[in-house]
Amino acid sequence: MVHGKSVKLFLVDGTPNGILTAEIINWTGHVLSAPRTKLPELIQRDECARTGIYFLVGYEPESALPCVYIGESDDVANRLKQHNRAEKSGGKDFWDKVCLVTGKDQNITKTHIKYLESRLIDIAQSNGQCQLINGTAHQYDRLPESDRADMEYFLEQIQVVLPVLGYEFLKEMKIISPKLNTMPVEKTVENQEEAEFYFSVKGINAKAKVVDGEFYVLADSEVRQEMTDLNHTYTKNLRPQLFEKNIIDSTTYKFKQNYLFSSPSAAGAVVAGRCSNGRKDWRQVGTNITYGEWLENQVDQVKISEA
Structure with missing residues (x-):
């Protein structure tokens, strides 16, 4: 049985175009989203001093898909300051928005974050919903079985929250069995789930x-x-x-x-x-x-x- 979820959104600036926070009840993760113009305020927040995953997102007029860079850091604030530099100075020019995922407690470690980064890059590459700026994903599986299970649950919640904030590029493709040799047959079909x-x-x-x-x-x-x-x-x-x-x-x-x-x-x-x-x-x-x-x-x- 599929159950509903409550996603709690908070408009930090009181406007939908400013800094947003998002949480799911009983989930230890915390999500921050902001336009690049709000970066000075964003990097002063406590969440940006934690270990976390971040997404740099840009929308180019000539591309039907968003450009996305997925990264991780022990100190996201300093990493974002580096990315904010000009391209010739080692920064990245393409992005207009940033999204940051951290833990509410100290239980999310560097090892956990590296595992999440590897999985997220794999998903973004395989589903084809964005132009991924990252190079080849690094396979990182140095986690005990129980920790991997916890991180897979953490990952599922990220995939729930980000589309709510307008980030659609992490949706995993549904497993569907095609029947391309079946010709249309005239009959009445009532409401279907698929x-x-x-x-x-x-x-x-x-x-x-x-x-x-x-x-x-x-x-x-x-x-x-x-x-x-x-x-x-x-x-x-x-x-x-x-x-x-x-x-x-x-x-x-x-x-x-x-x-x-x-x-x-x-x-x-x-x-x-x-x-x-x-x-x-x-x-x-x-x-x-x-x-x-x-x-x-x-x-x-x-x-x-x-x-």
Whole structure:
């Protein structure tokens, strides 16, 4: 059974664009988020003197994905001061926001943090949701079995909190079994926990599923080799990045893994090589209704009790 979680947010400056803190009840972690312009205030906070993991995040106009650097330090304040220098002075120019994760107590050690850094870099590399600035991840597993279990739980909470703050790049891909050889069959399908959709264009076939409210294109889905709209955001930026990251095989033109898209239109544009209205182009397997019609049906099926 899946239980809800309470995430406690605090606007330190009283504004949503300033320094934010986030916590989960009964979790020993603490999260800080701030724009780069707030760095002078941020590094004066007690959390920045602790051992922690930090994320530098930047959004470039020509990239469909955020640029991310993942680091760790015993003294995050000084490390962030170093990163704030100009590139030619050993700093990093690309980032606009920073997010810091520390422990509320003294039980999170340097060894724990190195393990978390290694795992987080692995996740960011494998899910393809960002342009990772780090080089090759260092494998760090010098932890007893019990400590690894504790850190995996700590990691799960990081993956819950960061999307709440707008950092989407640590989402792990759901394990979904594709059924690409299944042809659409006309039948009525009631509300499903995992609705499945297909996209066919010019002999190219792709499959997708909605899992936990998010839109995944499934592994082995095909994409068109030709592109007829080179200036669209998703065809110009996102599609080439997915080839570069080997999410889509450049030889077979197939997805090598399940991939989470921000919307069905983004998924449709990558598959078709042109602008796509995902609400119309994706159709539900079994009913052949459009994704937009399926969304409407989900609401229409809900019975609202009268007062």
